[in-house]
Amino acid sequence: MIVRYMLKSLFISIIACLGFSANVMAACDLQRFKFGTSYERVQKHFDTGLEKAPVSMQILFVPGSDVCAGEKVFQGTPVIFTFLFDKLVQIEVNRLSKKSLLGAWAESVYGVKSNKPRSYFSSEPNAQWHWDKSSAVITYSIVTYGAERHEYIQIQSKQHEELFAKWAEEEESQ
Numbered sequence: 001m002i003v004r005y006m007l008k009s010l011f012i013s014i015i016a017c018l019g020f021s022a023n024v025m026a027a028c029d030l031q032r033f034k035f036g037t038s039y040e041r042v043q044k045h046f047d048t049g050l051e052k053a054p055v056s057m058q059i060l061f062v063p064g065s066d067v068c069a070g071e072k073v074f075q076g077t078p079v080i081f082t083f084l085f086d087k088l089v090q091i092e093v094n095r096l097s098k099k100s101l102l103g104a105w106a107e108s109v110y111g112v113k114s115n116k117p118r119s120y121f122s123s124e125p126n127a128q129w130h131w132d133k134s135s136a137v138i139t140y141s142i143v144t145y146g147a148e149r150h151e152y153i154q155i156q157s158k159q160h161e162e163l164f165a166k167w168a169e170e171e172e173s174q
Helices: 002-027 039-046 102-110 161-173
Strands: 057-063 078-084 087-097 126-132 136-145 148-157
Touching: 039 057, 039 078, 078 161, 087 161, 102 136, 102 148
Parallel strands: none
Antiparallel strands: 057 078, 078 087, 087 148, 126 136, 136 148
């Protein structure tokens, strides 16, 4: 009877822990800033006080700790929001540290990518891959520089490809 009670308690505790960890990861889904959102709306979320410049491309740099407070992977890491024609179209995260964490975080939020390059599993990883989701393409790269690892994640909208083409045409005409 006691063993049954202990097993039941252990099972409930494990489920609770998984639930709490899933909620923490969900809170740091960078796509909560929906693609297509305006510059003003995103910058007001961070209270930067910056106004939108009258240009077709706008970039907003935000400390990772402001984007996902309490997430170790975002400490000391910039998050870059790119807007084309006042619509959010891309989010990037750069991280330089001794330990690689960004890849595991991205896979936990955006789905696991199989068939990773062998070089990713090296003691000094140097790899890049991408995977498709319904609304975005996620690109991950890792490069080792001595004892440090540079990780990069790019989350790019699939629904705003026409804005990338329009912006490229505008840039070429100048």
